Amino acid sequence: MTVKTKYKTKPLDCWQWGKELRLEAYRDLTSGHEQGKILVLGCAATPYGMLAGLGDFVFLAGEPYGASVAADPPVSIPAMECYEAKGYARDMCGYMRNFLGTMFLDKYYFTGGPFPKFDFAWSVRHCPAGHPKWHQIVSEYQGIPMYYVDDETMLSSDGSQEARIEYVAGQYLDSIEWMEKVTKRKFDDGKAIEAMRNYFYNEALWGEINLLNGSIPAPIDIKSMFALMPISMLRRHEKVATQFLEALRDELKDRIANQIAAVPNEHYRMCMLTPPPWSFLKVFRYLENFGVVFVGTYVYLINSGEVKFLYDQGKVIPATVPEKRPGWKQMKNREDLCRTVARWRAEHPFQSHLDTRKKEYVIMFKHWKANAYLLLINRGCIPMTTSMYDFQRDLNKQGIPTSMFEGNFADCRDIDETGVLDRLETFLEGQGIHKITD
Amino acid sequence: MAVIEQFQEVLAKRHQYAKDWKAKHNRKVIGWLCSYAPVEIMYASGMLPVRILGSHEVQDVTDRYLFPTVCPFSRDALAQGLKGRYDYLDGITMARTCSHVQGTFDNWKNYIPTPLKYYIWMPNHLQSPRAKPLLVQEYKSFVQALEKFTGKKITDQDLDKAIELYNINRKLMKQVYEFRKQEEPPITGTECMEMVVASQLMDVAEHNKLLEQLLKELPHRKLERNAGVRLMMVGSEMDDIVFVKMMETLNCTVVIDEHCTGSRYFWDEVKPEKDRLAAIAARYIERWPCPAVSADFETRGNRVLKHAKDWNVQGVLVYQQKFCDPHEFDIPWLLKNFKDNNIPTLVLEFDVTIPFGQFRTRIEAFLEMLELELV
Numbered sequence: 187m188t189v190k191t192k193y194k195t196k197p198l199d200c201w202q203w204g205k206e207l208r209l210e211a212y213r214d215l216t217s218g219h220e221q222g223k224i225l226v227l228g229c230a231a232t233p234y235g236m237l238a239g240l241g242d243f244v245f246l247a248g249e250p251y252g253a254s255v256a257a258d259p260p261v262s263i264p265a266m267e268c269y270e271a272k273g274y275a276r277d278m279c280g281y282m283r284n285f286l287g288t289m290f291l292d293k294y295y296f297t298g299g300p301f302p303k304f305d306f307a308w309s310v311r312h313c314p315a316g317h318p319k320w321h322q323i324v325s326e327y328q329g330i331p332m333y334y335v336d337d338e339t340m341l342s343s344d345g346s347q348e349a350r351i352e353y354v355a356g357q358y359l360d361s362i363e364w365m366e367k368v369t370k371r372k373f374d375d376g377k378a379i380e381a382m383r384n385y386f387y388n389e390a391l392w393g394e395i396n397l398l399n400g401s402i403p404a405p406i407d408i409k410s411m412f413a414l415m416p417i418s419m420l421r422r423h424e425k426v427a428t429q430f431l432e433a434l435r436d437e438l439k440d441r442i443a444n445q446i447a448a449v450p451n452e453h454y455r456m457c458m459l460t461p462p463p464w465s466f467l468k469v470f471r472y473l474e475n476f477g478v479v480f481v482g483t484y485v486y487l488i489n490s491g492e493v494k495f496l497y498d499q500g501k502v503i504p505a506t507v508p509e510k511r512p513g514w515k516q517m518k519n520r521e522d523l524c525r526t527v528a529r530w531r532a533e534h535p536f537q538s539h540l541d542t543r544k545k546e547y548v549i550m551f552k553h554w555k556a557n558a559y560l561l562l563i564n565r566g567c568i569p570m571t572t573s574m575y576d577f578q579r580d581l582n583k584q585g586i587p588t589s590m591f592e593g594n595f596a597d598c599r600d601i602d603e604t605g606v607l608d609r610l611e612t613f614l615e616g617q618g619i620h621k622i623t624d
Numbered sequence: 625m626a627v628i629e630q631f632q633e634v635l636a637k638r639h640q641y642a643k644d645w646k647a648k649h650n651r652k653v654i655g656w657l658c659s660y661a662p663v664e665i666m667y668a669s670g671m672l673p674v675r676i677l678g679s680h681e682v683q684d685v686t687d688r689y690l691f692p693t694v695c696p697f698s699r700d701a702l703a704q705g706l707k708g709r710y711d712y713l714d715g716i717t718m719a720r721t722c723s724h725v726q727g728t729f730d731n732w733k734n735y736i737p738t739p740l741k742y743y744i745w746m747p748n749h750l751q752s753p754r755a756k757p758l759l760v761q762e763y764k765s766f767v768q769a770l771e772k773f774t775g776k777k778i779t780d781q782d783l784d785k786a787i788e789l790y791n792i793n794r795k796l797m798k799q800v801y802e803f804r805k806q807e808e809p810p811i812t813g814t815e816c817m818e819m820v821v822a823s824q825l826m827d828v829a830e831h832n833k834l835l836e837q838l839l840k841e842l843p844h845r846k847l848e849r850n851a852g853v854r855l856m857m858v859g860s861e862m863d864d865i866v867f868v869k870m871m872e873t874l875n876c877t878v879v880i881d882e883h884c885t886g887s888r889y890f891w892d893e894v895k896p897e898k899d900r901l902a903a904i905a906a907r908y909i910e911r912w913p914c915p916a917v918s919a920d921f922e923t924r925g926n927r928v929l930k931h932a933k934d935w936n937v938q939g940v941l942v943y944q945q946k947f948c949d950p951h952e953f954d955i956p957w958l959l960k961n962f963k964d965n966n967i968p969t970l971v972l973e974f975d976v977t978i979p980f981g982q983f984r985t986r987i988e989a990f991l992e993m994l995e996l997e998l999v
Binding site for chain 1: 689690693694724727730731734743744747748752753754755757758761762765766769915919920921946947949950952953955956
């Protein structure tokens, strides 16, 4: 029997505020046009703060929206079935299937009303399995223009990184002209720069918040982080996001100082590499019965968050904003902005090559003082899963225990919940962790 | 030996062909994944470029490297490397295109001893005017890496020769394809596939000689079979020759194709420019697009439709490698496009091995339907 360790616990003070901010972002999409805002679709990694150059806007990042739908099977299943009835395959991106399904059904998840009509799609390519194709389907269906920036530069691959940064910066510049043309609005460089400064800062803040979970006990659990993450994912160009994230960071620091835990019987610390199966978040609460706290997932540390890895020291520290980095220029015009964004993206851990990423996984494991990694073989996302076996082998070689299960982050029909729990319980037993009984 | 038999011989003994070539010329062999890899540059370096293909055998060696929903072609190709069948390769390369093949390359890089492993960072925003200048830079880096590896400088003359040979190869194969427009084509779809796959495995100069010979034979060649229903094959990678052969026993002939072991691989030529690398870059950016790198249904769709009409097809077999997302995106659009143009379609999903009997039944039913329509 596992012996309980009792920490103090209490709900997050900023929890309600976070929920309101999150919902506000999604609701804005339905009223955005009435308020004179531009509605834009893209993927979550897009530096959408740049859109502020066109005036007020609402940006819908397809992935978090797809995740929200996926977490609600009674909505998700009919949406995916509708998508499949259009002839699209069931093994494609899970987020996309939920997104497109609700679009085809004309049911916007957060209101149940009509699906928003975008003014255009503008996105980074981000996912080689098909995010531009996803937006291409929306573009055809809604009759809206689209532009994508191919920005996945992979720092450590062969060849000249500088030429790639120029290529990416050039596409951003071209896209500004393109946006002016399709919206018939003049692009204000100053407003775009200001919003991108917020964007960079908020990413760094979210990264810093993730790093705070290196403390024992962990001040916040992964499920709560998933709930608050949309603020950094959808609104990181806004001052209100800064206010919230600073408040959250300060509250977590306070919890650390006062040993206030997310999970009062924290006993065993686990982390992930990928998003969770969104329809099965209860797995995290269930495992709390074993004293297991999930302290973070790599993917959301570097997607909507940013940190700096010190590879030679095996450490990770909060990121600084680009303009404060040695050798980086102050942004004064759109050319500076595009170049800064391109360089920032190129050097962002989001773009790390697989071999570098393996080092980052180990650094995070140590930083989070974790005991094991939980790995998801995700049928709903090829790029996130292609090298998972390789990652597992590498982690095991470093003496890091891993438990792997197959499922789908956005299709509840692809998850054997009982099977996953059995597997996890067996894994934990192997680690000497048992269900806690009073 | 007839030309077609020589292609078949190369296919059957592809590894031996490469080993013999290596011994005979005392030069290196480089494997490539995905048809966006610039064979002209590899050939100009004095190396023999060979496409890495699977073997369509049941295997489990990739199970610790690639998870089961990676496309069968990528897993099968990696399996060949893990089994040591490509142990004669001096190098391997791929151009950045699809995540599945990327998985093959990454694992090859880490787990299969091959002296040179080079990843060409292919820009994937092909419609952007920024793509070509970058690809030229990427090719320059590739040239430098090859020069360092082989110890041989790649001159403009080398590039000219390689461009010319591959352009001739493309022209000649297109001429062969023209014969397929005939009411009773003198060459089957199986044989054409063997010809194109052989072009990806052989020394292009040697392949050209065989093509010239074939083009002399074709006007006099008469097949002891009726063409039957005229079919087109459209889809992702396809080198399952046994399947096509089986299909063509069912009163049909594949008269045209659109895949990367067929027309999509060779259709576009390099247009000469003073800067040879720029000319090659333009070819790969403007070539018949694969959905893995192009977010543009229309360019591919229009070309496919034109092929279907020009070759007077009566039905189209749309197929995909299982789990191939980029093609899965295009399929609904393609099907609608064909439907709008009154061209019937059959969709099949391929794995490393296929359910032969079931596929045969489905094709028979499709052909019966088409034959009824013809009456």
